[in-house]
Amino acid sequence: MRVCVLTDKPDHPLLAEAAAALTGAKHRVTFLNPDAGTGSPSQPPAPDDLADVYLLKAHTHRALALARLLEGLGARVVNSAAATELCQDRSRIAAVAEGAGLPMPRTWTLNALSEALHGAEPAESGYPLMVKSRHSRRGDLVARVDGPAGLRALAAEWSDEPVVLQEFIANSGWDHKLWVIAGEVFAGVRPAAVGAPPGGARSAPLIRALPQSWTRIALRTGNVLGLDVYGVDLLDREGAPVVVDINAFPGIRGPEGAPEALAALALRPRPGPPGYEA
Structure with missing residues (x-):
């Protein structure tokens, strides 16, 4: 079987490790950087040269364009270009999550952060607020704002940035990271990027069995967004989980068994149409 990983890393x-597991089982694995010349959407592979599956780890515009082109040629892409693109837009994620009843912070969208200085700020939310770039990418904006002065300072630096404003979720200070690969849930804990208590412990608590309600939310998130490999960041708000971030094909580091799960997903047959039986 031929597996191609679309990534710059x-x-x-x-x-x-997933590639090593696949090659050890006599499968062929190649890596392709969509942002390099050989991975340009203007130079697609011939239909006879298509891999059996493409793992879409890169999230750039060129990577998404290449993934859509490959799908148009009949290739299997994991995650799909549509699902990956959806996860790059925090405004769309919030709208889909709200429609599906997923527990997420209230979210408002602005075409530019400067609009918050001219009456566009959701007054009913109060402070603190989370301000995030609407479009998720490396080096994007994620910041807590505690009042109008902080908002003005942030807008001076990011004036034209399309953003979402979210209610701040008071939490335990720990960010619970749930990674899912083809329905298998892996968990980790990190100090919350924003909201961790000052002077709190630097090391994460041991991972024990998560409440089933938490894993159900993680699995339902993937079903709602059409994802096979993804991460869900959960904060504990008085014992109840709140989804604060969703990532398509994140960099999963540490959980035992994750590379093997990814290799198994790559080898999984493409699902047939509704009513189809192999």
Whole structure:
């Protein structure tokens, strides 16, 4: 079987270990950087040269364009270009989550952060607020704002940035990271990027069995967004989980068994149409 990984980081531990498992089982694994010349959407492979499956780890515009082109040629892409693109837009994620009843912070969308200085700020939310770039990417904006002065300072630096404003979720100070690969849930805990208590413990608590309600939310998130490989960040608000971030094909580091799960997903047959029986 031929597996192609679309990424600019072939040495990432998850990808490298999954590739090793696949090649050890006599499958062929190649890496393709969509942002390099050979991965340009203007130079697609011939239908006879298609891999059996493409793992879409890269999230750039060129990567998404290449993934859509490959899908148009009949290739299997994991995650799909549509699901990956959806996860790059925090405004769309919030709308889909609200429609599906997923527990997420209230979210408002602005075409530019500067609009918040001219009456566009959701007054009913109060402070603190979370301000995030609408479009998720490396080096994007994620910041807590505690009042009008902080908002003005942030807008001076990010004036034209399309953003979402979210209610701040008071939490335990720990960010619960749930990673899902083809329905298998892996968990980790990190100090919350925003909202961790000052002077709190630097090391994460041991992972024990998560409440079933938490894993159900993680699995339902993937079903709602059409994802096979993804991460869900959950904060504990008085014992109840709140989804604060969703990532398509994140960099999963540490959980035992994750590379093997990814290799197994790559080898999984493409689902047939409704009513189809192999």
